[in-house]
Amino acid sequence: MAIEFIHVDVFSSTPYSGNSLAVFPDAKGLSTGQMLRITQELRHFEAIFLESTDDPQTVRARVFDLFGELPFAGHPIIGAAATVHKAAGNTPRQTLQVILADKTVSVTTERTASGYYGLLDQGAPEFLGLVHDCAAIAQAFNLQPEDLRLDLPLEVVSTGLRYLVVPVQTRALELARITLDITELLAGAGAQFAVLFDEAALEVRHWNNDGILEDVATGSAAGVIGAYRLKHGLANPGEVFTLRQGRFTGRPSVLHVQPEGSRSTVSTVKVGGDVVFIGRGVLDVLPAP
Secondary structure (H helix, E strand, O other), X not given: OOEEEXXXXXXXXXXXXXXXXXXXXXXXXXXXXXXXXXXXXXXXXXXXXXXXXXXXXXXXXXXEEOXXXXXXXXXXXXXXXXXXXXXXXXXXXXXXXXXXXXXXXEEEEEEOOOOEEEEEEOOOOEEEEEEOOHHHHHHHOOOXXXXXXXXXXXXXXXXOOEEEEEEEOOOHHHHOOOOOOOHHXXXXXXXXXXXXXXXXXXXXXXXXXXXXXXXXXXXXXXXXXXXXHHHOOOOOOOOOEXXXXXXXXXXXXXXXXXXXXOOXXXXXXXXXXXXXXXXXXXXXXXXXX
């Protein structure tokens, strides 16, 4: 059995920038173990595996990173929606429903001069609590407490993945490093991951918890930042702002974020970005089930 994949870059209109992704348009019959092994073999940050439904505007999806399956992720879903749109032909605009394990999201894609643009509606966020141990969090990122923005709270927010938002001074993004695995520290705060956020520059950094890999463009974290900014009066309802990421990896990325609702009730957060197509391939040999 052979299986085709499409290679796209998400959150950039320039090939070989943004966050790369392998999209498997027809992954029916693959086991969980096979999907993980394939993702590890291709070495993208993530891969997304699609299965069609009776409705051509609805797909089932499973997302994997190099360590396991993720319940939600932004750039894979946007990249997958653009791939489905391209396969549909000359339609200038379409909306795709993506069924994940724990939620269903919608993505609207449009054709552009460079490829496609996708806007993902991440749904209503959850605000899961504040974290008060600023010194421990600063130390986890090789920073000093004064490198944090003490006028903004450390807060755990989720639109599908639980992120600890760590507001920092502008200079701190360049200084930040993870030298010891922070999984247990984050778990104690009720978070799965952490994102460093520079409000002044509207720029973020995010790593895997062991600090070995830095993410290029994190759509799920961008949704969290949108919710956080609206709640704390840093963004206006319905206003689109531009968030930047990837500068430190040499793959600059641009994410457009639109929180909706009010400071007291954030109703949804939409995250959008460009998608460019790089190539395609075929796996002639699959890993054992």
